[in-house]
Amino acid sequence: MSTAEKIFEKARALPEPAQALVLQWVENLTPRASHPPVPLTREEASEMRGHLAAWEQDWNAPGMESYDRP
Numbered sequence: 001m002s003t004a005e006k007i008f009e010k011a012r013a014l015p016e017p018a019q020a021l022v023l024q025w026v027e028n029l030t031p032r033a034s035h036p037p038v039p040l041t042r043e044e045a046s047e048m049r050g051h052l053a054a055w056e057q058d059w060n061a062p063g064m065e066s067y068d069r070p
C-alpha cells in the first residue's frame with residue numbers, strides 16, 4: 001500500500017471536520033505555482049518595496065552571490 005493510500009485510509013476514518021482540516025493541510029503543501037498569482041495593489045507594492053529596501057545593503061554586499069542558486 002502506498003503512502004498516499006495509507007493517508008487516505010486514515011483520513012477517511014476521521015470525522016468530517018477533521019477530514020476538512022486534513023484537506024486544507026494538504027492543499028497548503030501544494031506548490032503555489034499551481035495557483036494564479038494574486039496581483040498586489042499599489043499600496044501593497046509600495047509597502048513591500050519599503051520593507052525590501054531595508055535589505056538592499058545586505059543583499060548587495062560582497063560575497064552574497066555565493067547564496068545564488070544556479
